[in-house]
Amino acid sequence: MGHLLEVKDLKVTFALRFGDLTAIDGVSFTLDRKEKLGLVGESGAGKSVTGFSIINLISKPGFISEGKVIFEGLELQSLSDKDIRSIRGNRISMIFQDPMMTLNPVLTIGTQMIETVMAHKKVSKKEAAEIALEKLNKVYIPSPEKRLQQYPHECSGGMRQRIVIAIALLTDPSLIIADEPTTALDVTIQAGIMDLLIELCNTENMGLILITHDLAVVSQVTEKIAVMYAGKIIETGPTDLIVKKPRHPYTKGLIKSLPGAQQPGETLNQIPGMMPTLTDIPKGCAFHPRCEIHESVCTTKIPILQEAGQKDHLAACHLLHKTLEETNGAQSTPEQDN
Amino acid sequence: MQNEKQLLTVKNLVKHFDISGGLLDQLAIQKRKIVRKRTIVKALNDISLEINAGETLGVVGESGCGKSTLARTVLCLYKPNSGEIYYKGNRIDGLNHKEMLPFRTKMQMIFQDPYASLNPRMTVTRTLEEPVLFHDRGLTSREVQQKVADVMEQVGVDPTWSDRYPHEFSGGQRQRISIARALMVDPEFVVADEPVSALDVSIQAQILNLLMEAQQKRGLTYMLITHDLSVVQYFATRVAVLYLGMLCEEAETAELFNAPRHPYTQALLAAIPKLGEKKAKYIKMKGEVPTPINLPSGCVFHGRCPFANERCEREVPSLQKQESRIIACHAVEEGRL
Numbered sequence: 001m002g003h004l005l006e007v008k009d010l011k012v013t014f015a016l017r018f019g020d021l022t023a024i025d026g027v028s029f030t031l032d033r034k035e036k037l038g039l040v041g042e043s044g045a046g047k048s049v050t051g052f053s054i055i056n057l058i059s060k061p062g063f064i065s066e067g068k069v070i071f072e073g074l075e076l077q078s079l080s081d082k083d084i085r086s087i088r089g090n091r092i093s094m095i096f097q098d099p100m101m102t103l104n105p106v107l108t109i110g111t112q113m114i115e116t117v118m119a120h121k122k123v124s125k126k127e128a129a130e131i132a133l134e135k136l137n138k139v140y141i142p143s144p145e146k147r148l149q150q151y152p153h154e155c156s157g158g159m160r161q162r163i164v165i166a167i168a169l170l171t172d173p174s175l176i177i178a179d180e181p182t183t184a185l186d187v188t189i190q191a192g193i194m195d196l197l198i199e200l201c202n203t204e205n206m207g208l209i210l211i212t213h214d215l216a217v218v219s220q221v222t223e224k225i226a227v228m229y230a231g232k233i234i235e236t237g238p239t240d241l242i243v244k245k246p247r248h249p250y251t252k253g254l255i256k257s258l259p260g261a262q263q264p265g266e267t268l269n270q271i272p273g274m275m276p277t278l279t280d281i282p283k284g285c286a287f288h289p290r291c292e293i294h295e296s297v298c299t300t301k302i303p304i305l306q307e308a309g310q311k312d313h314l315a316a317c318h319l320l321h322k323t324l325e326e327t328n329g330a331q332s333t334p335e336q337d338n
Numbered sequence: 339m340q341n342e343k344q345l346l347t348v349k350n351l352v353k354h355f356d357i358s359g360g361l362l363d364q365l366a367i368q369k370r371k372i373v374r375k376r377t378i379v380k381a382l383n384d385i386s387l388e389i390n391a392g393e394t395l396g397v398v399g400e401s402g403c404g405k406s407t408l409a410r411t412v413l414c415l416y417k418p419n420s421g422e423i424y425y426k427g428n429r430i431d432g433l434n435h436k437e438m439l440p441f442r443t444k445m446q447m448i449f450q451d452p453y454a455s456l457n458p459r460m461t462v463t464r465t466l467e468e469p470v471l472f473h474d475r476g477l478t479s480r481e482v483q484q485k486v487a488d489v490m491e492q493v494g495v496d497p498t499w500s501d502r503y504p505h506e507f508s509g510g511q512r513q514r515i516s517i518a519r520a521l522m523v524d525p526e527f528v529v530a531d532e533p534v535s536a537l538d539v540s541i542q543a544q545i546l547n548l549l550m551e552a553q554q555k556r557g558l559t560y561m562l563i564t565h566d567l568s569v570v571q572y573f574a575t576r577v578a579v580l581y582l583g584m585l586c587e588e589a590e591t592a593e594l595f596n597a598p599r600h601p602y603t604q605a606l607l608a609a610i611p612k613l614g615e616k617k618a619k620y621i622k623m624k625g626e627v628p629t630p631i632n633l634p635s636g637c638v639f640h641g642r643c644p645f646a647n648e649r650c651e652r653e654v655p656s657l658q659k660q661e662s663r664i665i666a667c668h669a670v671e672e673g674r675l
Contacts, residue, residue: 042538156626186400186565188623191609213539216568216611243613257543258613259572267550268543268572274508275538 003030010067023049024231036208038218041228047211055088093168097180099160103152110148135166158189179211230286237313247308247315346389351421353382381407383583394560396574404583405563446520450532452512456504463500493518510541531563582638589663645669
């Protein structure tokens, strides 16, 4: 029995008029039950495409051109459309960013939940309603019986996201992919939703992939982090190591540029420039034009993920020997004033 | 009464929006009688603030608490229902368009979404020229051009790109251009409404640095509206916390973040995810934010407050000055907290 989910050298290509565009290139990671993985990166880094490609939701002109996704021993790419449907939304559930867009505004919450259960399980409508109630209780929705009769607009943003999570739980999945689940919510609501996701992973024995741009959120929720840049994972490892001892210059820059890493009033460390568009990714290391320490090798050779000091901590950089000294020298980055 | 240092003073500001629609929308039948019902959003209720020259006042709160309404009302873009706004001792609410003009050059605004706030059909030059041409007609066209180039240089946009349109720029660069537009008339006071929320993390740092640099060079005063508490902690001199259109607490940034006193501020600060801290030790709040249409009686926070008692339900807490801090809470006042 291997991992719950294993993604191997995944490559997603979009065949466009002006040629092929590689949205994600050689992404690999594994996930076990009860484990939480954070996919972090800026917009356009390929986080969401990675999430979608796991459940084969990449629509034309995009397709998975290379690599494998192995889930509970099944290779998902080789399945027929019909077979993938017994996995997608059933064994693997997805939670999206905006709960108002995810829920159908003209159907009651009860209708939507019962519909989902009956699409995946052979149960009567009454049994389906019971399952729906049970799941609403699990996500701590007060008076769930009443909620089933209501429409999405009658609930607040946080409540809606809880309902979306309850819908994701209906089929007792073993993996949940959450794509920016709290970006549309306030911080006080966000804290509650994140707590709920952590708790559910443990009680329901599920794996969680949390896709977000917010490093701070990820660092609180997950055990593992994969940092993405221009379609590639450029650093991955246990959360503590990535946050406290990042080795890739991009991760380092990202953590230093967060307000809060510095004393108020100091100039923030900024990463110059911006992420390249996928149509013109620089030669060699995609990050080299923005990298302070880049050398000639970075402009020609694409770096591969290699061990960065500690077990499971990998970084794709030619100059890891340089970044180590810096890390040891200035260990002030993630210190927080409390 | 007016302190020399005070640039902007807001007293008992109230702003309500009537969203009840036309007469026919308002009519309803109750007990076999036709009654007229009005729906009023109480966006700002009795807000008093002072902003000193050269400082940054951060205004924080959850969505719907009236942050953006406050920003616009302070600039007299919305007419307040009651209350007074003073700019350098001159009362500016209630001025007509023409009387307002000299103040408009002193007060500028930066908006959240750089995709929506720039006119897609205007080149950068035209966007930047417009405020100058509108306000001081004294400059020659060459001087205006020179000024456009200078300001573009200052915000880090290459002046040779001045003939391009907004769609040719990235989000970060567009936000630089909207900052440039605000700086064109050499303002003293800039209201920035969520200036970095639409941007990526690595770009956010660039824009925050730019704002800070502009403040140091030009001696600007900022009112920074944001929901991102880490930005406020880093950037602001003082912080005002809003909840449902009411001011809960106002204090020096370091003081507020080190020792929040108001129960809402405490809960809000505890909810910020912090890098590298394993588990959020946040304070659970009961329920959800009520709507500003039906404000709760008494203290607006009482329904969610763990320290609320019967007095909180009944009586609206007044703003009390405690050393350098202003706070509206019965529990703090009575020494229960």
